[in-house]
Amino acid sequence: MTPDLAAISPKQHLSMVKSTARINLWTGAIRSGKTISSLLRWLQYVANEAPQSGVLFMVGQTKDTINRNLFEPLQDPAIYGPLSRFVHYVPGSDFAWIMGRKVFLVGANDVKAFRRIRGSTCAGAYVDEVTLLPPNFLTELLGRMSLKGAKMFGTTNPDGPAHWLKVEYIDRARELGIRHFTFTLDDNPSLDPEYVESIKREHSGLWYQRLILGKWVAAEGIVYDAWSPEAHVVRTMPRIDRWFSVGLDYGTTNPLDAILLGRGTDEHGVTRIYAGSEWRHDPKVAKIRLTDAQHSSNLQEWLQQTPREDGSTERGVRPDFICVDPSAASFMEQLMADRVHGLAPADNHVLDGIRTVSSLIAMDRLRVHESCKPLISELSSYSWDDKATEKGEDKPMKVADHAVDALRYGIHTTQTLWRPHIGRLTHAAA
Template structure:
């Protein structure tokens, strides 16, 4: 076994027990619980220990939602000397490559974002597997991966944040741990001794409602009630806008029979995000559907006439035009009209989590003129029927402005994240 003291300066008792215990696990070792609770570092140390003694027959695979998340969540930490000391030099990987060399062993990096990923391991023999964020991996892929552990001593190590109580990972594996050869360790923020108190407090502030119970408390709970339970129109809706230092995006949720809803996102001089303008067209109330040509012309006219806050000028040209991924024909029309657009990031739950965090920390505000968007917030709720089936999804009713907001904020997060001001904790009081 590797010398744990040589690769990290601080480990909690629970982390050490999980690392040691994972080496004696019959087949599946799972770390679950709160964000930043130390489960990933513990599981990676356990993975390195397991890799050093893994059967030489069979593949070693590391699985994540995408290759990019594997690189960000796993490879980058493993290559950090601050975390893993001299062992970091034995983790060799070229960005974008589907393999890495770790402790001299070839490791295959497998993205498993949908059921098609099952074919990437079909027919393989796996000696050791590591799965990042197991609740996000398709059930069929997980079961196929287990069936590939065909050599003596083959094991699977995995981490996850909690999901709904009906999720297959909890229902079929955690609750039946003894029957399926699993050992499970549950972590909370208090199990990570390396966290500073102010960082813990900041995390607790950033997550609200469902996300707080799952990612801070580490509970497997249903998605129920309001999606944006931190929404407070008395605080989030503003009458006066600050000077906007960067017009980040025009975002569009496209509709023909459903409403077409566009909005403009800007970063204020105060360091906070503002949804400053909106344009909405509802064919049902207007009694006429518009073509892509007409939508493009009207949207461009709206941008050209949009007032610049605090000035007598009109006309806005945000850096990005973010469009609903399903609106392929509209994107083509924009291109023909000289507007380059980008696909909106349509990972619904991560997008909702980004917006919810900004609302909870009072770093996203809506101008009072955006009445269509403001009216949608109170009724945006989790679907209880799907929650009972272990699925997290909002009810798809009156959500076009909220989808637009999610596209605007989540798709452009790398643009504004580093420039965002601290949380407005005074407003949270």
């Protein structure tokens, strides 16, 4: 069976024709067409080329990401047309049927994941977001591809230039016989030009280089490089339509920091997220360490005394969620005992959260009230860790990061509450 090539670009078509090596990699920008073309190639391979003996695998960080990134589009007739009829998968299952072949699904989110394929003879594999997998898993997978004609097809967005996939495989592509195809956002002609311009405006610095231009560049310098106190700090607040969250970073010897976040519309009709108030206890400054019960009491008092900013002169706000540092188990228990409303463990996917905040800043959809002095200071100084970058890792420095962590918790965890109102912000799939 041959995939329908009518709707894909010449570059996508070429990558399908040329992906005949043992290892085939599609890397580059988000929404650049690499996933569509690589999955079409995978369907073609499973139907016509894969060895009849051996096991076929589809690999991702988790089964949830495999379903979301791969099977949701594969089973959508609007994307893959009649080919979607040959893809049968029930979310949560350990396997799928593709082109009449049984394909096993493997989540590989830790260094022990390689055990899930140990002992198998692999006839072929499709690997989603290769850079997010442990390197020992890929080593094990390739070692299992001993059958003649077995092939791997993998996709990923770029990472740092010292990442193991770049150093050990892509930089050695000619030596290892790897076929490597790179894409930029502009390589996908099917996208609406307005959408393309919008998504370009959402990204700056590191994220623009990687996710728009498809470059393998290092995380260096200031994390929020588009942040400007002159542009993003406000003296007065607009009417706040909804206080949707408090992001809270917990500390005992370190500061405990909480940021109150609301959605408001200014006099020009632009809706933004506003960091309206900040509460911090720094034991080194106060010369006293507080108990969890004292922190809980102070948090509630702070919220009771905060102006509503809804056109009234009353005080006291009740945000939808209080997104607590997921490592703060004891404090969460205290808040629950005190019946604090809207408790939720914060989403602590650091890079995803940084990208969310960075997009808001780049699109001028985040403003900070001048009273949030620790947050303003940290946004200006929050930096990437150079030592981690040298090891191929993207990590911010763990210095003066309590307020920015609280901001990230409160924003990234509650995206469903504010995204429909903020405008054309998107974290489009690859």
